Amino acid sequence: MATTAQPAQDFSVLPELPADVFTAPLKKPAHVGHDWLEPKQTAYTSEDDAIWNDLFARQMDVLPGRAASAFMAGLEKLDLNRGGVPEFGRLSEDLSALTGWSVVPVPMLIPDHVFFWHLANRRFPAGNFIRTRETFDYIQEPDVFHDVFGHVPMLTDPVFADYMQEYGKAGWKAMRYNHLKALGALYWYTVEFGLILEQGKDLRAYGAGVLSGPTEAVYSVEARSPNRIMLNVDRVMRTDYVISDLQPTYFVIESFEDLFRQTVERDFDRLYRSLGPSFTYANTAVIDVDNVYDRGTQEYLLRGGRGSGAKPV
Ligand SMILES: [Fe+2]
Numbered sequence: 001m002a003t004t005a006q007p008a009q010d011f012s013v014l015p016e017l018p019a020d021v022f023t024a025p026l027k028k029p030a031h032v033g034h035d036w037l038e039p040k041q042t043a044y045t046s047e048d049d050a051i052w053n054d055l056f057a058r059q060m061d062v063l064p065g066r067a068a069s070a071f072m073a074g075l076e077k078l079d080l081n082r083g084g085v086p087e088f089g090r091l092s093e094d095l096s097a098l099t100g101w102s103v104v105p106v107p108m109l110i111p112d113h114v115f116f117w118h119l120a121n122r123r124f125p126a127g128n129f130i131r132t133r134e135t136f137d138y139i140q141e142p143d144v145f146h147d148v149f150g151h152v153p154m155l156t157d158p159v160f161a162d163y164m165q166e167y168g169k170a171g172w173k174a175m176r177y178n179h180l181k182a183l184g185a186l187y188w189y190t191v192e193f194g195l196i197l198e199q200g201k202d203l204r205a206y207g208a209g210v211l212s213g214p215t216e217a218v219y220s221v222e223a224r225s226p227n228r229i230m231l232n233v234d235r236v237m238r239t240d241y242v243i244s245d246l247q248p249t250y251f252v253i254e255s256f257e258d259l260f261r262q263t264v265e266r267d268f269d270r271l272y273r274s275l276g277p278s279f280t281y282a283n284t285a286v287i288d289v290d291n292v293y294d295r296g297t298q299e300y301l302l303r304g305g306r307g308s309g310a311k312p313v
Pocket of ligand 1: 142146147150151192208209
C-alpha cells in the first residue's frame with residue numbers, strides 16, 4: 001500500500017472525494033453528520049445483553065484451539081466477557097492504551113470512503129444494533145457482535161492494528177483507480193476470512209467473519225471442502241468472493257508481519273494499472289502460481305452449499 005507515486009494524503013479531516021469516483025448511493029440518516037457517527041451508543045435492553053452473552057458463550061465453545069493466539073489474547077486484554085454488550089467508551093480507553101485505536105458507533109453499513117477515513121484515523125466503526133433471537137444464526141448486515149467480538153480483539157495486536165490503518169489509507173487510492181473490488185477482496189480474504197499458520201504448523205483463524213460464527217470457525221480450519229492457499233496479494237486481489245455462504249477458499253498468512261510486508265510495502269499503483277476492468281479468478285480456483293497449503297474437495301459447494309442441507313464438511 002506504499003504511496004510512493006503520490007504525496008501522502010491528509011486524513012485529519014474527511015478528504016473531498018474526486019468527482020469521477022463512484023460510491024454506492026447509501027442514504028445518510030438525518031441524525032448523523034458527514035462522519036456517519038452516531039451521537040452515542042445505543043442503550044441496550046437486558047434481552048440485548050443476554051443475546052450478547054449467549055453469542056459469546058457459543059463462540060467460546062469452539063474458538064479455543066481454532067482462533068489465532070492474538071485474537072484470544074485480545075479478548076482477554078479487553079475483557080470482552082464482562083457481561084452484556086461492551087460499552088464503547090470504556091472499550092476504546094482500553095484499546096487506545098494498547099494500540100491507539102478506538103471503537104465508534106455507526107447506524108448501519110457506511111459509505112466506503114467514510115469507512116476508510118475512520119480506519120486511517122485508527123477508529124473502528126462498529127454497528128450499533130444487535131441481532132435478535134430470530135436472526136441469531138445468520139445476519140446479512142454486521143451487528144455489534146460481529147464488529148466488536150469479531151474485529152476488535154485483533155486491533156490489540158500492534159502489527160495488525162497498523163495493517164488496518166494502512167488499509168484505510170489504501171482505500172482512498174483504490175477509489176481513485178476505481179479498483180475498490182480488488183481492495184475489497186483483500187479485506188475479505190484477510191480481515192474477514194483470514195487464516196494464519198502459527199509456528200509454521202498450527203492452522204488458526206484470525207478473520208472476523210470466521211470468528212464471529214460457530215460453523216465457519218470450525219469449517220475454515222478443519223473441513224476438507226475448502227482450498228487453503230498461502231496468501232499472495234496480487235492473486236487475492238484478482239479473486240472473486242461470495243458473501244452469502246461458507247468460503248470455498250481461504251488464504252493463509254505466516255505471520256502478521258508477513259501480511260504487513262506483503263501489502264503495506266507493496267506499491268498498489270502498479271497493481272491497479274495492470275488490473276483489467278472486470279477480470280477475476282473464480283473463488284474455487286487453484287491456479288499454477290498458488291502455493292497450496294491444502295487443496296479442498298469442494299464437496300460442500302458441489303452438494304449445493306447453503307440452503308441445500310449440505311453438511312459443512
Ligand atoms: Fe466485518
